[in-house]
Amino acid sequence: MKFKHLKYLCLPLVMLLSQLANAETLEFEMTIDEMTVDVAPGFKNKVWAFNGQVPGPLIRAKEGDRLKVKVINNSTLAHTVHWHGTLQTNSWKMDGVPNVTQKAIEPGESFVYDFVVDRPGSLWYHCHVNVPEHVGLRGMWGPMIIDPKEPEEIEKEVTKEAIMMFSGWNSEVAMEYGKGGHPAEKSDYFSINGKSFPITQPLRVKEGDVVRIRLYAASSEVAYHLHGHDVLVTHKDGLPLESPYWSDVVHVPMGGRIDIIARMDNPGIWINHDHIEHHTSNAGKMPGGAVTIIEYEGVETEDWYSWKDKEYQPDFYMSETMKKGSGLHNIDLFKGKAPESDRSARKKKRKKKSKAH
Amino acid sequence: MKFKHLKYLCLPLVMLLSQLANAETLEFEMTIDEMTVDVAPGFKNKVWAFNGQVPGPLIRAKEGDRLKVKVINNSTLAHTVHWHGTLQTNSWKMDGVPNVTQKAIEPGESFVYDFVVDRPGSLWYHCHVNVPEHVGLRGMWGPMIIDPKEPEEIEKEVTKEAIMMFSGWNSEVAMEYGKGGHPAEKSDYFSINGKSFPITQPLRVKEGDVVRIRLYAASSEVAYHLHGHDVLVTHKDGLPLESPYWSDVVHVPMGGRIDIIARMDNPGIWINHDHIEHHTSNAGKMPGGAVTIIEYEGVETEDWYSWKDKEYQPDFYMSETMKKGSGLHNIDLFKGKAPESDRSARKKKRKKKSKAH
Amino acid sequence: MKFKHLKYLCLPLVMLLSQLANAETLEFEMTIDEMTVDVAPGFKNKVWAFNGQVPGPLIRAKEGDRLKVKVINNSTLAHTVHWHGTLQTNSWKMDGVPNVTQKAIEPGESFVYDFVVDRPGSLWYHCHVNVPEHVGLRGMWGPMIIDPKEPEEIEKEVTKEAIMMFSGWNSEVAMEYGKGGHPAEKSDYFSINGKSFPITQPLRVKEGDVVRIRLYAASSEVAYHLHGHDVLVTHKDGLPLESPYWSDVVHVPMGGRIDIIARMDNPGIWINHDHIEHHTSNAGKMPGGAVTIIEYEGVETEDWYSWKDKEYQPDFYMSETMKKGSGLHNIDLFKGKAPESDRSARKKKRKKKSKAH
Incomplete structure (x- = not known):
């Protein structure tokens, strides 16, 4: 058994090195909003959407960068954010697991996740509260791409x-x-x-x-x-x-x-x-x-x-956004509708109806 | 990361070479028939069967061969054939996807699939119309084995x-x-x-x-x-x-x-x-x-x-048929019963019953 | 394609060699008992438990050892034991498949499985009678760890x-x-x-x-x-x-x-x-x-x-038991309750109730 990728067994060292290099600190805000999204023709779904979007905004950074993400819960239930794939080296309290690494973020409250993206690749973030519903059925997930220091050929x-x-x-x-x-x-x-x-x-x-x-x-x-x-x-x-x-x-x-x-x-x-x-x-x-x-x-x-x-909507697979480099990138295409607009729409409908009578 | 099998990233070249070699053209006809198959003791299932069989007949060829398969739809619903694993290099209209690469083959109609089998291995063919029913529950699949130019040791x-x-x-x-x-x-x-x-x-x-x-x-x-x-x-x-x-x-x-x-x-x-x-x-x-x-x-x-x-039925795993080399091989073992025979059987039953009265 | 692990294509030879070395014979008894286990707060499940436990006891041995396990069926239905991962070289009748390698062990009867553990690794044992219920829902499984002659670095x-x-x-x-x-x-x-x-x-x-x-x-x-x-x-x-x-x-x-x-x-x-x-x-x-x-x-x-x-119960992941070396190791933690104790408990409850009236 060969261990060419043995480097991953000594990640802290890799991290240290990467932090000595040109690491950046990226600061973002991300809200959790109650939205309705069109999933299929004639089929809508209520979601808790990161920045109003499903998938959530694309977060992109370089291996070794520091992220500070303020998550603001505008919804009516508690949530957290788990940064799936990030190892949270020396920052386990940023891991986003309710009653294990933090108390869940209550409605109206916020939490600042502050951590180094300590390993590269196709990562993602998602809620870790009541996962079968929040992640399974309410769209609480988005991509996080961390570019490697040393990409493969x-x-x-x-x-x-x-x-x-x-x-x-x-x-x-x-x-x-x-x-x-x-x-x-x-x-x-x-x-x-x-x-x-x-x-x-x-x-x-x-x-x-x-x-x-x-x-x-x-x-x-x-x-x-x-x-x-x-x-x-x-x-x-x-x-x-x-x-x-x-x-x-x-x-x-x-x-x-x-x-x-x-x-x-x-x-x-x-x-x-x-x-x-x-x-x-x-x-x-x-x-x-x-x-x-x-x-x-x-x-x-x-x-x-x-x-x-x-x-044709050219950015559906985020190909365009992927050209933009580091940052938190909102993608309008994925935006849902706020329930208010739903409600006002319904009101209008009702008015129309009553007029018709 | 080593790319020993990088050859697959340059398939068209491989194909060209293989076509210069002793490639053959194989021509077949394949019907789609409404049949009933015995799946388990006491359990029958209505299928759309390629040449009346589930699995469909074994198709075998050599990498680089050209296949011309006339598919004749004797059933009451539309179908196509997707040649899963074949890359359809320069022949995307032979890929068998309804409303993407062709119009589905209507009842009573036929379609000639004409393509080079441009990569080796354990391939298969299946309908691409209403897959959850046609492939999922009605037996519309069969094996296609393409022998490699250069087999592994x-x-x-x-x-x-x-x-x-x-x-x-x-x-x-x-x-x-x-x-x-x-x-x-x-x-x-x-x-x-x-x-x-x-x-x-x-x-x-x-x-x-x-x-x-x-x-x-x-x-x-x-x-x-x-x-x-x-x-x-x-x-x-x-x-x-x-x-x-x-x-x-x-x-x-x-x-x-x-x-x-x-x-x-x-x-x-x-x-x-x-x-x-x-x-x-x-x-x-x-x-x-x-x-x-x-x-x-x-x-x-x-x-x-x-x-x-x-x-004992020796060819159930197609071991015998696999010895026969290139061709489209019907395997009687897998043949269903035509609904006519069902119907005439029922008729006979009814007759017997009425006689009994 | 390289075959570094080609040795596994010639296992009988490997076995022979290992048997020449310091192989041991390990003899155990293992019962199958009707028990009730607590799976989750407020949720109990009736099981057929090996030595009264779910998972069954940890069996550990060295590659090349001979195991003789007398399985005693104290339950009300027939069972067998399949030693999943063991190849049963020259001992196919010890493979534990009802009506294929043996007749199932009837209630009150026993069967001695006698075989050489001919390959290393994370193996397990489980019943092979009515698997969807016995294995799927009644806890009839346990770990069997076979230490390799030549561990990897x-x-x-x-x-x-x-x-x-x-x-x-x-x-x-x-x-x-x-x-x-x-x-x-x-x-x-x-x-x-x-x-x-x-x-x-x-x-x-x-x-x-x-x-x-x-x-x-x-x-x-x-x-x-x-x-x-x-x-x-x-x-x-x-x-x-x-x-x-x-x-x-x-x-x-x-x-x-x-x-x-x-x-x-x-x-x-x-x-x-x-x-x-x-x-x-x-x-x-x-x-x-x-x-x-x-x-x-x-x-x-x-x-x-x-x-x-x-x-804290330190042996829940069998880490402690894994330190003990070869043997059949019961783990009290995994013990269920016998229905008798259930029944007597219920009786007591009823008595209390009737007293209360």
């Missing part, structure tokens, strides 16, 4: 990055906070970055691109299948594999992340999706679910193509 | 091949086309090559055999366990692992394939099965499910042995 | 061992023998070593410890997540990986075992748990489920810490 070849966070939803409890998450329940909607096909978005590439997709099993297990390309599995939970392997169905266990790299050498229109069969439907109706399409630039499609007249 | 040692396709079934909707596949439903029968124990078959070997088993998670997740032998996991989704590993429980995510190789060095009678507990029952009654037995030649069994008087 | 560094066996439970059928295990049922309790949080125990470590945790998916699939540390995945099903890998969510398929090694270099209080969301609840109520906490020696906790006044 293969990482340097990447020309386009994509983030895909997979999750499940349960329409029976979707609109009732405080309900849902019992083991006997079954999710009936499945999504990538909070949306189910057909309201996901294409990932547009050009021939020659080397695409890195960071797959997150945020709240549903995933068996990811990309048509037209084998993918190289390069990172497990953000850490490079000593022995990467080729695959066409990539399993991501709940909470895990897998990075894959694929060369865009085969122009066409290629579906890619969770291969767990019922994850490709909306409440049992196909097409739907955790499905998207890679579209090569310049490929002609026919009139019957599902997304022929698709209104 | 370990592959050359193999003396016996076996194909095991795992799937789930739902007795509540078994006999009603157009029903089933909702996420809240649970499969209650589990099978290997379309049959549940005890109507599966033994895999007979002799001491010294080196057996390669190609595990397919066609429509149920698998945790395969072979008693009496550790198995070497050599291929993931048909592609060789740079670093194979030993295992006694092999996970195959939905849609994935794992090849294992095991030396038959331990004479005995060895059960092997999906270790997901309820996958070893028929509607909750054990023994049943995705279970079979490896029987060594010359081992004496007792009178109480479950399969003491088993009627 | 990394194994020698370990200062503390822990065994975590994960399982699910179904409260609807918990108290009725002969019920449960149908595929449509869902477990609603989840546990480590038979207990759900908060009645699991801390794993106490000190800085500098190198901890090896042997994860067992005894009767529930696991996605294990340790906070504060990346873990090195070193063994799959007890066998060393040629290419270990780092991870923060470790998937263990049903029936599988994964060994992880982590350096305790980050003092704090660290939750660790199954990341499948509903596995962290008791009947849907969080906190609960397959959750425990690693506590570093000397770290101060606050008054609100969940386990502030926890009554």
Whole structure:
């Protein structure tokens, strides 16, 4: 047994070194808001959304940077934030576990998480209070990408990055906070970055691109299948594999992340999706679910193509945002609607109705 | 990070080379028929069967060969065929995804899939229309084995091949086309090559055999366990692992394939099965499910042995068919019954009944 | 493809050699008893318990030792014992599969399993009769650790061992023998070593410890997540990986075992748990489920810490027992209550009641 990556058994030393280098301190605020999001055509879900978004804003930093994130709870229930993947070296009280590392952040209160991002990769953050509901069904998760001090050769070849966070939803409890998450329940909607096909978005590439997709099993297990390309599995939970392997169905266990790299050498229109069969439907109706399409630039499609007249939103896989470097990046696309707007909408409706009578 | 298998990042080149070599063109016809199959004792299921079979016929070819398969839809609903694992280099319109790469094949119509099998391994084909029902519950899948130009050393040692396709079934909707596949439903029968124990078959070997088993998670997740032998996991989704590993429980995510190789060095009678507990029952009654037995030649069994008087059908794991080389190979064993024969059977029954009155 | 571990393809030879060395014969008795165990606060389950315990007693031996285990069935239904991971070289009739390798052990009867432990690692034993109920819901499993002749370098560094066996439970059928295990049922309790949080125990470590945790998916699939540390995945099903890998969510398929090694270099209080969301609840109520906490020696906790006044039972992860070397080791902690004591308790209760009237 060889231990090339033995360095990870001595992380504190690595950290020390990285802190001597040009580490930065990044300070952010992040709210938790009660919002309603459109997950699929005709299906809405009440969420507790980080900065009003599902997924939450992209946080990006460099290995060794210090993050100070003030989390402000504008919701009606208690929450915390766990920074999944960060080791919290010398900062265990920043780990975000209620009644273990901190008291939960009560409604109206805030908490400042202050820690060094001590290891690189595809990390994420999520609530650690009542996880089966808050994470499982209410969208309390977002990506955190920590760039390594020493990227692998293969990482340097990447020309386009994509983030895909997979999750499940349960329409029976979707609109009732405080309900849902019992083991006997079954999710009936499945999504990538909070949306189910057909309201996901294409990932547009050009021939020659080397695409890195960071797959997150945020709240549903995933068996990811990309048509037209084998993918190289390069990172497990953000850490490079000593022995990467080729695959066409990539399993991501709940909470895990897998990075894959694929060369865009085969122009066409290629579906890619969770291969767990019922994850490709909306409440049992196909097409739907955790499905998207890679579209090569310049490929002609026919009139019957599902997304022929698709209104394209280029940042759905955060590819644009990933170009911006360090920071906390809000992504308007993922913004839900505040219940107030819901309520006022309903009021208007009622008024209209009463007028009609 | 080493990239020994970097060749897969330059597949088009590999393809070009392989096409210069002795590539063949193989032409086949394949129908889609409405059939009824016996899955377990007392349990029948209506399927859309490729050439009337579940699994569909074995398709075998050499890396670089060109396949032309005319698919004729004799059923009452629309279908397509996705060639899972084939990259469809320069032929994305042959990828078999409805409303993405083609219009679905309507009842009574046909479609010619014409493509080069551009990468080797344990591939498969399946419908891509309404997958939770068509693939999940109606048997629309079959194996496609593409022999590599350059097999690995370990592959050359193999003396016996076996194909095991795992799937789930739902007795509540078994006999009603157009029903089933909702996420809240649970499969209650589990099978290997379309049959549940005890109507599966033994895999007979002799001491010294080196057996390669190609595990397919066609429509149920698998945790395969072979008693009496550790198995070497050599291929993931048909592609060789740079670093194979030993295992006694092999996970195959939905849609994935794992090849294992095991030396038959331990004479005995060895059960092997999906270790997901309820996958070893028929509607909750054990023994049943995705279970079979490896029987060594010359081992004496007792009178109480479950399969003491088993009627042996030697090609159940396609070992015989795998000896035949390239082609589309029908396997009578997997043939269902046409509904006509069902109907005429019912008619006869009714007649008998009326006579009795 | 390199085959460094090719030795496993020639196990009989290895065995022969090991038997020439200082192999021992270990003889034990093990009963199967009808017991009731406390799984979670307010939730009891009737089990068939090996030596009255769930998990069953720890069996430990050296590679090449001979085991003779007399299993005495004191329960009201038939059982067998399968020694999962042992290859049973030249002893297939000791494999413990009813109607395949033996007739099941009837109530009141016994059977002597006699075999050489022919390969090392994290093995286990479990009943092979009606597995969905007996293993899935009635606690018929225990750990068997076989020490290798030639441990890997990394194994020698370990200062503390822990065994975590994960399982699910179904409260609807918990108290009725002969019920449960149908595929449509869902477990609603989840546990480590038979207990759900908060009645699991801390794993106490000190800085500098190198901890090896042997994860067992005894009767529930696991996605294990340790906070504060990346873990090195070193063994799959007890066998060393040629290419270990780092991870923060470790998937263990049903029936599988994964060994992880982590350096305790980050003092704090660290939750660790199954990341499948509903596995962290008791009947849907969080906190609960397959959750425990690693506590570093000397770290101060606050008054609100969940386990502030926890009554500590040091051998819950079998760390103490693992120090004892070869043998069959009963662990009182895991002992259930005999139904007699239940019955007499109920009688007393009734008496009290009638007195009260």
